[in-house]
Amino acid sequence: MRDLKYKIGILLIILGLFLPMGLFAQASGETSLIMDSLTKFWNNTAFANFEFKYLVMIVIGIAFLWLGIAKNWEPLLLVPIGFGILVGNVPFTEGYQIGIYEKGSVMNILYSGVLTGWYPPLIFLGIGAMTDFSTLIANPKLMLIGAAAQLGIFATFIGAYALGFTPQQCGAIGIIGGADGPTAIFLASRLAPELMGAVAVAAYSYMALVPVIQPPVMRLFTNSKERLIRMKPPRQVTRFEKIAFPVIGLLLTTFISPSAMSLLGMLFFGNLLKESGVTERLAETARFALINIVTIILGLTVGASTQADKFLTVDSLLIFGLGAASFIVATAGGVLFVKFMNLFLKEGNKINPLIGNAGVSAVPDSARVSQEIGLHYDKTNHLLMHAMAPNVAGVIGSAVAAGILLSMLT
Amino acid sequence: MELLYINSWSEILIGSVIGMVVVFVALIILVLLFDFIQYLVLNSSKKKMVKAGKKVEEMVDVSANEIAAISMALHLFINEMHDEESNVITIKRIERRYSPWNSKIYGLNNTLSR
Numbered sequence: 467m468r469d470l471k472y473k474i475g476i477l478l479i480i481l482g483l484f485l486p487m488g489l490f491a492q493a494s495g496e497t498s499l500i501m502d503s504l505t506k507f508w509n510n511t512a513f514a515n516f517e518f519k520y521l522v523m524i525v526i527g528i529a530f531l532w533l534g535i536a537k538n539w540e541p542l543l544l545v546p547i548g549f550g551i552l553v554g555n556v557p558f559t560e561g562y563q564i565g566i567y568e569k570g571s572v573m574n575i576l577y578s579g580v581l582t583g584w585y586p587p588l589i590f591l592g593i594g595a596m597t598d599f600s601t602l603i604a605n606p607k608l609m610l611i612g613a614a615a616q617l618g619i620f621a622t623f624i625g626a627y628a629l630g631f632t633p634q635q636c637g638a639i640g641i642i643g644g645a646d647g648p649t650a651i652f653l654a655s656r657l658a659p660e661l662m663g664a665v666a667v668a669a670y671s672y673m674a675l676v677p678v679i680q681p682p683v684m685r686l687f688t689n690s691k692e693r694l695i696r697m698k699p700p701r702q703v704t705r706f707e708k709i710a711f712p713v714i715g716l717l718l719t720t721f722i723s724p725s726a727m728s729l730l731g732m733l734f735f736g737n738l739l740k741e742s743g744v745t746e747r748l749a750e751t752a753r754f755a756l757i758n759i760v761t762i763i764l765g766l767t768v769g770a771s772t773q774a775d776k777f778l779t780v781d782s783l784l785i786f787g788l789g790a791a792s793f794i795v796a797t798a799g800g801v802l803f804v805k806f807m808n809l810f811l812k813e814g815n816k817i818n819p820l821i822g823n824a825g826v827s828a829v830p831d832s833a834r835v836s837q838e839i840g841l842h843y844d845k846t847n848h849l850l851m852h853a854m855a856p857n858v859a860g861v862i863g864s865a866v867a868a869g870i871l872l873s874m875l876t
Numbered sequence: 877m878e879l880l881y882i883n884s885w886s887e888i889l890i891g892s893v894i895g896m897v898v899v900f901v902a903l904i905i906l907v908l909l910f911d912f913i914q915y916l917v918l919n920s921s922k923k924k925m926v927k928a929g930k931k932v933e934e935m936v937d938v939s940a941n942e943i944a945a946i947s948m949a950l951h952l953f954i955n956e957m958h959d960e961e962s963n964v965i966t967i968k969r970i971e972r973r974y975s976p977w978n979s980k981i982y983g984l985n986n987t988l989s990r
Contacts, residue, residue: 603910603914604914606906606907606908606910606911606914607907607911609903609906609907610900610903610904610907612903613899613900613902613903613904614900616896616899617896619895620892620893620895620896621892623888623891623892623895624888624889624892627885627888633883633888636888699939699940700940702938704917704921706917707910707913707914707917710913711910714906714909714910714913715906718902718905718906718909719902719906722898722901722902722905723898723902851940859903862902862903862906863899863902863903866898866899866902866903867895867899870894870895870898870899871895874891874894874895
């Protein structure tokens, strides 16, 4: 209580100093100079530039932080993006090289990696160095689920065109359905940089919301008998196969879709570093230090790119709506395709359709959803290992799809 | 290279179908190729077994449960390893010369007690 009295006293003294200053200024005729300086200072503060839309974005940023920290939903993505939204939505006076869209500002320099699209391949290098393709190699037919889930991309591509977006913008919006943040950023930077903020935030937000979006769709398209299907454990994979996979995978996919070379090249290169067994130090750097550094800068700048005056538009709302629809279609595509495959598979070789959702490439969240839903219906049926196969195939599939869109729309 | 140019409904629909088909084709080729590699690898290991005088029926994968148990045992073993310690805990007394720096007596207010 006594402390509070002191503080109020000090505040009154500071305020009291302004009175003699003002009187002095009036007497000496310097009123306008002081007032001008104060007005200029005031005009440069965030309070003077404040508009309601900035508050909306700040609330969204705090919501992202809350989801990341309190709910533990994709904290590695939501915390940098959420904080980036706060950074990008502090109102400022233009012309002082502060904002992310002002050429030469620090944030603008960091954002250049997003705009020119060189962050995503570095992230893919790290993902490659982390990913174990063994389950995919052991049961290659599961790769097709990763292809089926790309239906979300092309369905959204058509949907966006129906809503009046240009074909290039449709491509950038469609890729949200791939559930792959780096790929979405890469394609948006090439096709529609003006939509970058909305596309990136939508892609990452829905990736974080995979545990919420996917389960109802999975339940809707499966019956109780299908949910209990037990799959054969995958066979052991030899070292030769693990080393051959990135080499063959790269040559094959990039020969078909060369536009995806920077993404797939880095993905398979990272995987070769891991599997070769002789470049462990490089693999270690790619999967820890490098990917962490790029994720920090990418998350922060993508968040900051949501500057309210550029971001809060009807287009952004439409993109968010299309993004949600694309995730639903992609999930349904994967689940229904497994059911279709089961029509041709013998009893004992059938696939549990609950791994169909993992075809969207949100690694490893969608595979984790398969595991959790599978365990919900049978406490001893572990689907995680099987779901990882379509999950990593989804990464390859969405990169190939991005390459196709790029070559069609550039 | 001549690129497609899309700007009408029919082109959007055809482009989408082509895109989806290409994704499928790329992954189907990968599936077929790895099925073939799998066939080669299994065949060569069977031949090695026959050469070594073993029966092909003896070639069985280690079950997933066994792998999980071995992995867990290794994990526990590696993570619980640490240096052997002497188990003698001593507190070394250090004599310091008096210094008023950070002395408690100078940090307290002598308030009057009524």
